[in-house]
Amino acid sequence: MTRPECEGSAREAYAKINLTLEITGKRTDGYHEIASVVQVIDLRDTLYFRPDDHISLSCSVPQLAWPGNLVIQAVKLLQGAVGTRRGVAISLDKGIPVAAGLGGGSSDAAVTLEAVNEMWGLGLGRESLCGMAARLGSDVPFFVGGGRTAVLAGRGEKVTYLPSPPRSWVVLVRPPIQIANKTREMYARVSPSQFTAGDYTRTMAEAIEKGDRVALELCYNVFDDIGFSSLGKLADYRDRFLTAGAAQVHLAGSGPALFSLVQDRSEAEDICRRLRKQNVEVYVAETV
Incomplete structure (x- = not known):
C-alpha cells in the first residue's frame, strides 16, 4: 500500500x-x-x-x-x-x-x-x-x-x-485460527477458579522497576490453559514453537498469537527459520 x-x-x-x-x-x-x-x-x-x-x-x-x-x-x-x-x-x-x-x-x-x-x-x-x-x-x-x-x-x-526494561527479542507465531467474537468468547470461558490476586503482575512490575531484563519464567497469561485446551490446533502450534527452540510459549493477550522471549537476535532468527520451514506465519520483533 x-x-x-x-x-x-x-x-x-x-x-x-x-x-x-x-x-x-x-x-x-x-x-x-x-x-x-x-x-x-x-x-x-x-x-x-x-x-x-x-x-x-x-x-x-x-x-x-x-x-x-x-x-x-x-x-x-x-x-x-x-x-x-x-x-x-x-x-x-x-x-x-x-x-x-x-x-x-x-x-x-x-x-x-x-x-x-x-x-x-x-x-x-x-x-x-x-x-x-x-x-x-x-x-x-x-x-x-x-x-x-x-x-x-x-x-x-x-x-x-513503568520504566522500559532492557530490550528483549520476541518471536511471534500467528496460528491460522479464527475465533468469532474472540475476546468475549475467551473471557466467557474463564471460571472463578482461575481468578488470581494480581501477584504475577506485581512480581513482574517490581522486577521491571528494579531495571531487570524481563524473565520469561515470570510471564503469565490466564488464557494459556484455556486456549491450549479448547482452541483446536493451538496446542499443536505451541508444541512446534517449543520444538523449534522456544523455552516457554504464551498467548499474546487473548490470542491466538503466541510469543516467546529470547536472549538475542541470532536465537530469534534461528527459531524463526525453523518455523518457516514448516510454513508457520512467524515474526521477529524487539521490545521498545
Missing part, C-alpha cells in the same frame, strides 16, 4: 504483548477486572492522515476499511466532542497481524485520536483523549501518549506506566 498522493502526516502504531495477564474478578457491569503488565514491541502499522471534507479509510487489508473500524470511530468521537464536521482521509498499512491479541486495532485508534487532535488543532489534552480511548476499547488508553511499558488495571483502562 502506498502513501496517499497528497500532503499529510505518517504515524506508526505499535503492537503490544502482555507479559502478564490475570483476571482478578468479575464486575457487575459484565466486564472482568484484570491485572496486566503490557509491553510495546516494534511490530507496527503505519497510518497516513490528510485533511478532507469527509471521513474515509483505506487499508492494505481491504476488509478492515469499514465504518465499524476503531479508526473511524475515533474520528467520530472527536467530531462529537468538539462539534465539528471536519473530515480526514486515512490510509492504514497493516504490519500487525489482525485479530491476534497484539492490540493492533487499539493502537491504530489511539494514534488516530492523537493525530487528528493535532491536525484539527483541537488542543485536547491526554486526559480527554484517554477518556475517549476508554470508550473505544479497554486496550486503547494504554497506547495514548506513547507509553511503552505499563501495568493495566480495572478492565484495562487504568494505566500506570
Whole structure:
C-alpha cells in the first residue's frame, strides 16, 4: 500500500504483548477486572492522515476499511466532542497481524485520536483523549501518549506506566485460527477458579522497576490453559514453537498469537527459520 498522493502526516502504531495477564474478578457491569503488565514491541502499522471534507479509510487489508473500524470511530468521537464536521482521509498499512491479541486495532485508534487532535488543532489534552480511548476499547488508553511499558488495571483502562526494561527479542507465531467474537468468547470461558490476586503482575512490575531484563519464567497469561485446551490446533502450534527452540510459549493477550522471549537476535532468527520451514506465519520483533 502506498502513501496517499497528497500532503499529510505518517504515524506508526505499535503492537503490544502482555507479559502478564490475570483476571482478578468479575464486575457487575459484565466486564472482568484484570491485572496486566503490557509491553510495546516494534511490530507496527503505519497510518497516513490528510485533511478532507469527509471521513474515509483505506487499508492494505481491504476488509478492515469499514465504518465499524476503531479508526473511524475515533474520528467520530472527536467530531462529537468538539462539534465539528471536519473530515480526514486515512490510509492504514497493516504490519500487525489482525485479530491476534497484539492490540493492533487499539493502537491504530489511539494514534488516530492523537493525530487528528493535532491536525484539527483541537488542543485536547491526554486526559480527554484517554477518556475517549476508554470508550473505544479497554486496550486503547494504554497506547495514548506513547507509553511503552505499563501495568493495566480495572478492565484495562487504568494505566500506570513503568520504566522500559532492557530490550528483549520476541518471536511471534500467528496460528491460522479464527475465533468469532474472540475476546468475549475467551473471557466467557474463564471460571472463578482461575481468578488470581494480581501477584504475577506485581512480581513482574517490581522486577521491571528494579531495571531487570524481563524473565520469561515470570510471564503469565490466564488464557494459556484455556486456549491450549479448547482452541483446536493451538496446542499443536505451541508444541512446534517449543520444538523449534522456544523455552516457554504464551498467548499474546487473548490470542491466538503466541510469543516467546529470547536472549538475542541470532536465537530469534534461528527459531524463526525453523518455523518457516514448516510454513508457520512467524515474526521477529524487539521490545521498545
